[in-house]
Amino acid sequence: MTTALDFEGFPAEAFTFLRNLGDNNTREWFEEHKDTYQTTIVEPSKAFILALGDRLKTLSPNVRYDTATNGSGSMFRIYRDVRFSKDKTPYKTQLGMVFWIGPGKKTEHPGYYFQISPEGGFTGGGSYFMPKEMLAAYQQAVDADATGEPLAEAVAQIRAQAGFTVTGEQYKRVPRGYNKDHPRAELLRHKGLHANAPNIAAADLHGPAATDRVFETLKIVAPLVNWFAELDEKVLRT
Numbered sequence: 001m002t003t004a005l006d007f008e009g010f011p012a013e014a015f016t017f018l019r020n021l022g023d024n025n026t027r028e029w030f031e032e033h034k035d036t037y038q039t040t041i042v043e044p045s046k047a048f049i050l051a052l053g054d055r056l057k058t059l060s061p062n063v064r065y066d067t068a069t070n071g072s073g074s075m076f077r078i079y080r081d082v083r084f085s086k087d088k089t090p091y092k093t094q095l096g097m098v099f100w101i102g103p104g105k106k107t108e109h110p111g112y113y114f115q116i117s118p119e120g121g122f123t124g125g126g127s128y129f130m131p132k133e134m135l136a137a138y139q140q141a142v143d144a145d146a147t148g149e150p151l152a153e154a155v156a157q158i159r160a161q162a163g164f165t166v167t168g169e170q171y172k173r174v175p176r177g178y179n180k181d182h183p184r185a186e187l188l189r190h191k192g193l194h195a196n197a198p199n200i201a202a203a204d205l206h207g208p209a210a211t212d213r214v215f216e217t218l219k220i221v222a223p224l225v226n227w228f229a230e231l232d233e234k235v236l237r238t
Contacts (some may be wrong), residue, residue: 001015002067007047009207010116018093025089037078041095042069043118049074049097051211056099056112059222060229063111065099074098074106090207093118101229104237108134110228112218113194122201123214125221126168126194127228135191137235139175142187147231152184154223155193161220167206193228195221 017212021029030037046067053065053074066073066228076096082088094117102109112125117191130138141147155166170189174180178188204213 002046003042003050003132004046007044007051007208007211009201009210010048010205011040012202012206014044014116015120015202016119017041018095018116021091022093022118025093027090030062030091038227042075043098045075047114048211049099050237052114052214053099055211055215056218058099059219060112060226062101062229064095064097064101064106067093074100094122099130101225102232110225110232112221112225114214114218116205118202119199120198121210121214123200123217124191124194125218125225125230126166128192128194130169130192134232134235137231138190138193139178142184143178143182143229148184148187151224151227152187154227155187158195158221158224164220165196165210166193167196168194169190186211193223193224197221205218 013036017033017040020033035146046069049065049067053063054122056063056065067075069075071077074097077097078092078095080087080090080092082090094115096113096115098106098111098113100106100109100111107129108131110125110127113123115122127134127138142151158164158166169191174182174185174188183187197220200213200217204210
């Protein structure tokens with residue numbers, strides 16, 4: 001049984017595997033190297049999910065995480081759904097993990113995100129996609145000074161950190177019913193809002209200290225995640 005103490009970092013072989021997968025993105029090659037995928041990526045990722053999840057509870061007590069590998073847990077599947085992708089290669093060359101806050105479908109709730117790719121690690125957090133009810137509540141919260149100003153402050157503080165961005169899909173205009181000259185017009189236009197941190201080099205993820213490295217990055221985006229988590233909880237109560 002995998003535990004948080006089992007995490008010893010992502011081995012160099014994990015990043016080599018992902019690079020090689022990019023050069024040999026076929027079912028035949030993947031099946032021949034599936035054991036390498038399991039031992040260098042899946043098993044370390046399961047231990048990492050437990051190790052980081054425990055730490056994230058100090059930032060967001062209600063954060064959820066799960067080591068299931070069938071797509072229902074924190075780990076996204078490496079198999080690409082080519083029905084909805086312009087890229088028709090069968091496998092992704094990165095492995096994403098999410099730590100979400102809220103019951104039900106993980107992709108419809110705010111949370112923290114991490115992925116490994118051939119180049120290293122990527123971290124972020126926020127609300128990547130807002131269902132209809134959440135989007136309406138978000139717009140109302142942005143409009144109201146009591147809730148909109150703390151969001152604007154959280155976004156500004158994250159953007160002030162070197163290499164950090166806050167972005168997300170937007171409408172072309174301020175939604176109907178809101179003043180186009182609203183002081184938070186840019187935030188009102190968002191359909192999703194999330195922070196992205198500078199990439200972490202693969203060499204910084206090889207040892208157990210990788211958990212600390214990722215956690216310190218996610219501490220910076222936590223105010224944005226928690227703002228959305230509070231809003232999400234209000235929506236669920238209505």
